[in-house]
Amino acid sequence: MVMLLETIKNLEIFRPKCDATKEVLHAIADLAEDISPALPYLNAELGGWDYDDRNHVLLLKLSAGKWVTLQPQQIAIRGCRDIAEAQALMEWIKNQVNEIYERRHAILPRYTGQAGLKVMEILKLLPRTNCRACGYATCMAYAAALREGEISWENCLPLQEEKSQGQLAGLRAYLDSYGWRALDEG
Numbered sequence: 001m002v003m004l005l006e007t008i009k010n011l012e013i014f015r016p017k018c019d020a021t022k023e024v025l026h027a028i029a030d031l032a033e034d035i036s037p038a039l040p041y042l043n044a045e046l047g048g049w050d051y052d053d054r055n056h057v058l059l060l061k062l063s064a065g066k067w068v069t070l071q072p073q074q075i076a077i078r079g080c081r082d083i084a085e086a087q088a089l090m091e092w093i094k095n096q097v098n099e100i101y102e103r104r105h106a107i108l109p110r111y112t113g114q115a116g117l118k119v120m121e122i123l124k125l126l127p128r129t130n131c132r133a134c135g136y137a138t139c140m141a142y143a144a145a146l147r148e149g150e151i152s153w154e155n156c157l158p159l160q161e162e163k164s165q166g167q168l169a170g171l172r173a174y175l176d177s178y179g180w181r182a183l184d185e186g
């Protein structure tokens with residue numbers, strides 16, 4: 001396999017001075033190679049939260065408050081529990097860059113991110129009865145959580161009923177058009 005990203009030149013793991021909680025670590029890796037050709041494919045495969053194709057910046061939102069920012073020659077991670085988790089996450093993203101770039105001919109690149117999803121557009125595709133079966137007080141609150149990937153479209157039980165299949169298909173198509181996925185999906 002020809003690797004796009006072979007060398008992490010420098011890896012710094014540190015506790016940010018501005019973080020009042022003092023309970024998370026950040027990590028920054030400087031890269032020997034330019035990974036920008038892989039970014040639209042990583043965005044497609046990993047469900048990027050936001051992607052700026054002009055400036056080659058991809059933002060990934062992971063579970064448990066972790067974020068990864070990829071730029072042409074830098075990867076930054078924030079929200080790690082400890083050094084071991086920061087190192088493992090950096091190794092994971094390095095492998096993802098290489099594996100996904102290797103498979104790029106079979107992947108449709110994506111140039112939009114989940115940040116483009118609008119809560120009001122999601123709301124329009126929900127039953128809007130505020131029945132609370134999903135555990136949220138209102139459909140609006142559910143729509144906001146769904147946009148963030150904190151819950152699944154499956155959590156709205158009325159939407160799973162036979163009579164709502166057309167509406168559900170519309171919601172899923174809208175989410176898919178921005179590469180939506182739940183935070184705990186791989």
Ligand code: SF4
Nearest residue numbers: 130131132134139156
């Ligand atoms: S289960 Fe569906 S219809 Fe009921 S409150 Fe939640 S989002 Fe609205």
